[in-house]
Amino acid sequence: MHVSSLGFQTDLALLTSSGSVVEDRGTHLVVRSPENPSYFWGNFILLAQPPVLGGEKEVVGAFHTEFPLADHVSIGIDTADLSEESRAAFEAAGLVVDVATVLSASRVNLPRKVEGEVREVTSDEDWEGRARLSQQLYPRTSEDTFMTYARQKNAQERRLVDAGRGKRFGAFVDDTIVSTAGVFVTEDGVARYQSVETHPDHRRKGLAAAVVHAAGQHALDHLDVRRLVIVADTDGEAIGIYRRLGFNDVERQLMMEKRSGEWATLDS
Template sequence: MHVSSLGFRTDLALLTSSGSVVEDRGTHLVVRSPDNPSYFWGNFILLAQPPVPGGEKEVVGAFHTEFPLADHVSIGIDTADLTDEARAAFEAAGMTVDVATVLTAGSLVAPREVEAELHELTSDDDWEARARLSQQLYPQTSEEAFMTFARQKNAQERRLVDAGRGTRFGAFVDGALVSTAGIFVTEEGVARYQSVETHTDHRRKGLAAAVVHAAGQHGLDRLGVRTLVIVADTDGDAIGIYRRLGFADLERQLMMEKRSGEWASMDA
């Protein structure tokens, strides 16, 4: 199956580079991350096209067949075009439909200076702090379940770091990690951001812009990247930060989720 979406194409490149497996079924891909089964977008189905009218429940059923033990359903579609009827049908099947925005930049605008120390995550303590930061953003989910997921996600990213494909930057205030962003090469000349996160007590201080800029400049200056790719909630606050740094909208990325078990109360 040919994937046309830059958002999904870069997602898949990073997943396969860090140990995930992609099975091509012709009309769709099945993506598995055996080492991190609770990673929603490491274990999902990607459809080439929306299903025929009335086929939405069948698609959800296909996910359960592929991932019978999963506490979630994650389905992507390699086109942002979804009719109102199809959206309503997926929502009736319990799915939350999200159309994110994929943005790109070939150069970045410098943000304002911040009162924080910026550097790459290198030590085990740095990466554990990153897992703790992620967990603090989702207090509704049990600490044990989330930390298992976050540490496995760290392990995937550190494999990319070890392979020389990129790095993760952090902003530290009084020695504590409060904001972070990763950048990793997906194909020649292209790099994709991963998981831009800022502690709730340190937002609106320019820290997210600072780490995104630092990671992006690393990609442009050190990794031979010409195009930076980032994905944001279309209606969220982060997209404005990215646009002010010089990113421009390129396309929409269609993703649908349903969460249950430990993850039912986790915000999308």
């Protein structure tokens, strides 16, 4: 199956580079991250096209067949076009339909100066702090459950770092990481951002812009990157930060998700 979406192309490139497995079924891909089964967008189905109207339940059933133990459903479609009838059918099956915005830039504007230190995430303590930051953003899921996921996610990302594909940067205040962004090469000349996160108590202070700039400048200066790619919630606050840094809208990325069990309490 040929994937045309820049968002999914870069997603898949980073997943396979960090240990995930992609199975091509012709009409769809099955993406698995065996070491991190609770990673929603490391364990998903990607359809080439929306199903024929009425086939939405079959698609959800196919996910459960592929991932019988999963506490989630994650389905992507390699097109941003979804009819209102099909959207309604997926929503009736319990899925939240999200159309994110994919943006790109060839340079990153210099942000304003911030308090704290912006630097690479390097030590075991730094990476554990990054996992703790993620956990604090989702306090309604138990610490044990979330930290298992976050540490496994760190392990996948550190494989990319060890392979020389990129870095994660953090903004540290009083030696605590409070904002972070990673960026990794997906193919020659292209790098994709991963997991831009900022603690709620430290938002609107320019820290997210600072770490996105630091990561992007590293890729441009040291990884022979000519194009940076980032994905944002279309209606979220972060997209404004990215646009001010010089990123421009490229396309929409269609993703649908349902969370159950303990993960049902996790905010989007």
